[in-house]
Amino acid sequence: MQYALRRRKGVNMLAVVSGTAARVCMMAVCALWLMQAGAAAAQPLTVLTMDGEPRFAWNGRHFPHADPDAPKGGTLRLSARGNFDSMHAFIARGLPAAGIGLTVETLGTGAPDNTLFEYYGLIAQSFEVAPDFSHVTFNINPAARFHDGRPVTAHDVAVTFRLLMEHGAPRYKQYYAAVDRAEELSPLSVRFYLKEKNNKELPVILAQLPVLPAHYWQNHDFSQPSLVPAVGSGPYRVKDFAMGSYVEYELVDDYWARDLPVNKGRYNFGTIRYEYYRDETVAREAFKAGEFDLYPEGTAKAWVSAYTGPAVAAGHIRREELTTNRPMGMYGFFFNTRKDLFQDRRVRQALALLFDFEWTNKAIFHGSYTRSTSFFANSELASSGKPSQAELDVLRPFAGQLPPEVLTSAWDVPRTAGDGNIRPQMRQALALLQQAGWTLQDGRLRDAAGRPFEFTLLLQSAGSTRVVLPYRRNLERLGIIMNVAMSDPTQYVNRVRSFDYDMIMGRVPQSASPGNEQRSYWTSASAGTPGSRNYAGVRSAVVDALVERLIASPDRDSLVVNCRALDRVLLWGAYVIPGWYSSSVRIAYWDKFGRSETPPATGFDVHSWWVDKEAEKALRNAGTGYGN
The missing domain is CATH 3.10.105.10 (Dipeptide-binding Protein; Domain 3)
Incomplete structure (x- = not known):
């Protein structure tokens, strides 16, 4: 394997000439930097590509499917099926509320293109991988904050790892089984020691680690479901909920990562609300009646025959099939x-x-x-x-x-x-x-x-x-x-x-x-x-x-x-x-949104959309029943 270190416009990048196995997933994946074979020591870099030159060289920019000038505010109303009985998504017990992941940030995030192996820092602004892959060090962004104002530290990362391994859902023990331990090197630096030196993916999957507040969980039982929302660090916090009915999130005004390039033009809605329905038929009819805004259609017959009525005929409800490059499993x-x-x-x-x-x-x-x-x-x-x-x-x-x-x-x-x-x-x-x-x-x-x-x-x-x-x-x-x-x-x-x-x-x-x-x-x-x-x-x-x-x-x-x-x-x-x-994503939505003209290769990223206030006003004045 060969690794070529590159610098572009003041940004350090490592382009892998002959790539390694890495996993691009919908969960956030952190930036990984691999040192040239035989190097004496690792040094922190900021972009990894495993397929030539990085597509998204930052220099203060943004993902092309997001508009950095997108207005903030308005409400996105979505649907969820069944019920929930917990705000705790990291254990095997309970049914977590839809959208609860919006309240938690991970160590990093991946490029919005399943065909590219590129990773960028989020909570970890940089990190270092040992030449023999025996350990990986994460350097925490000093600006990272939990919703209560407390800074995110290496201690939070280490405690999160321990909690997930000891009390988390079984998938965490399986996923991180080859990780030996976490060691705090400084308040803003944490190192993970790895059992498998030949596993090039381990540093990458560690970068998917959600970071939870140690100070909160020292006073709460991590092993038990809870309807009390934990302190988070993500773009949204829980605003209100009623079991079996809805859960509502509000945009955090002082969200610490708002201006990071990976987030510019994203997380634009002031409120995101999930309405719960007992099955897809009821949810679809509620959508057509204007009770919520957007519906990913999973039934081919309904896509062909169910979308009728004045709102559809007048173009107030729009339908699109978006091509996606996602592997289907x-x-x-x-x-x-x-x-x-x-x-x-x-x-x-x-x-x-x-x-x-x-x-x-x-x-x-x-x-x-x-x-x-x-x-x-x-x-x-x-x-x-x-x-x-x-x-x-x-x-x-x-x-x-x-x-x-x-x-x-x-x-x-x-x-x-x-x-x-x-x-x-x-x-x-x-x-x-x-x-x-x-x-x-x-x-x-x-x-x-x-x-x-x-x-x-x-x-x-x-x-x-x-x-x-x-x-x-x-x-x-x-x-x-x-x-x-x-x-x-x-x-x-x-x-x-x-x-x-x-x-x-x-x-x-x-x-x-x-x-x-x-x-x-x-x-x-x-x-x-x-x-x-x-x-x-x-x-x-x-x-x-x-x-x-x-x-x-x-x-x-x-x-x-x-x-x-x-x-x-x-x-x-x-x-x-x-x-x-199907290699396309079918969505129906009320015509109240703005979005970039450049779609993500994965087909759909609702968090890069925003509310067009004039369009929403026109819907309410059209007598379609929207929002009533």
């Missing part, structure tokens, strides 16, 4: 392989044959979706066709532990003609089930002991039933009983956290540069860790080894190959019935 029906019923891969393959996506897309989705064929869909990380030579080099050492087709064949989803006739797929499915020991008896599929093939799909949204019920009918034709259970938000979250389900419809997200989070998604350790995202309960020594290899990828080319190899093993493992995705 995997959405679908996740089998819980912890259950005996789903431990046989042939059973899982059989059930996947009976989901008719082509018919579903045509009859229900109006042809709006693309079938997921990868756990890294919509990215270069997705596998396709037969394995390349580079992928084979990764996979061959595990040949004796893998199905032979992983190394010899192209994986693909089952496909139908889309006319509702799935008899060929039923014959294939029955053959697989019979190989696994199941037989048809009096119209019911039974095992050797005579027990019927019966399971329950756990849902949290009634809107999913229009997709689920046709699938259930297909299963019934082969003698399989699929019960459908609806659950309220609190119960659903608790059951998923404890893996108390047979099957769920879920999503595993991905970033443009996956890393440590893959441990929580796929490894044997995470399969037994409540609260992890290993929904399928994957327990595979091969997967464990491939995840570690991915994390240790020395450059981008290696990362791509390792992701594709892992993708193939997961796909052939049949842990999920692949669902669907």
Whole structure:
């Protein structure tokens, strides 16, 4: 690996000529500076790029999708589903209020473009990485303040890390498992010592650390949910709330990071309010009635048919499809392989044959979706066709532990003609089930002991039933009983956290540069860790080894190959019935906003919008019902 140090217009930048694996995620990611190999000591720098020259060289500017002259003020009203019972988002207990992350700041923030590896300081104005990656030092911005006026210090960072590791949600222990300890070097400097010297991503993911006030939590129980909002350091603070109804945030007038380049032109709304609704149908109708301002539409049928009425016809409600470069990960029906019923891969393959996506897309989705064929869909990380030579080099050492087709064949989803006739797929499915020991008896599929093939799909949204019920009918034709259970938000979250389900419809997200989070998604350790995202309960020594290899990828080319190899093993493992995705973001909104003419590559950043007061006044005078 080679690292080239550059200086531009007084700003120190390090451009990585041959990049390392780093993860761009929607959470804030801090600036990482890597010293040239063999350098005697690290020095603080301010921008990292892993793909040539930095796109956003600061010199006092701003992200191009944000307008630094955007006016502040006005109200943004959004929606949330279900309920909340806590203002504490960092533990496994309770349902945190929507938007609570707006009150907390992290050590840094990433560029608003998933294709670029660029990181900029926020609470940490600079930091240093040891040449051998044995430690990383964060230098705190002296201007950083909590909402009560107390300065943010290295002690706050160290205490936050300890609290998250000892009492936080399980994902933190998994995410930071390779971090040995935090040491305060000075009031404004904290160093993290790392266990894994070959893990180039660890300094980056540490930069995602939220920073919480030590002085507040020394008098409060971090392990317990609470409806008392904690002191934060973010652009907003909690103003008012009512459980089951709404939560409202107000812009902090003296927000310490307001004029940092990463924030110029962002966080423009004086108030952000989330209105709670029991389901998406009720929320959509409330939006059209003017009860809130913007609605991301997740249902293709509704996008085509539900937006009618005078406000839409007059252009007061506008709709847009925004292209996004975000990797889509995997959405679908996740089998819980912890259950005996789903431990046989042939059973899982059989059930996947009976989901008719082509018919579903045509009859229900109006042809709006693309079938997921990868756990890294919509990215270069997705596998396709037969394995390349580079992928084979990764996979061959595990040949004796893998199905032979992983190394010899192209994986693909089952496909139908889309006319509702799935008899060929039923014959294939029955053959697989019979190989696994199941037989048809009096119209019911039974095992050797005579027990019927019966399971329950756990849902949290009634809107999913229009997709689920046709699938259930297909299963019934082969003698399989699929019960459908609806659950309220609190119960659903608790059951998923404890893996108390047979099957769920879920999503595993991905970033443009996956890393440590893959441990929580796929490894044997995470399969037994409540609260992890290993929904399928994957327990595979091969997967464990491939995840570690991915994390240790020395450059981008290696990362791509390792992701594709892992993708193939997961796909052939049949842990999920692949669902669907769209490479665009659908939003409907009342025409009261201003925004930059330059969109972010990710498609949508509502925090770079602002209220156009004249447009809002026109809406109120138009007699549309808006705001009433």
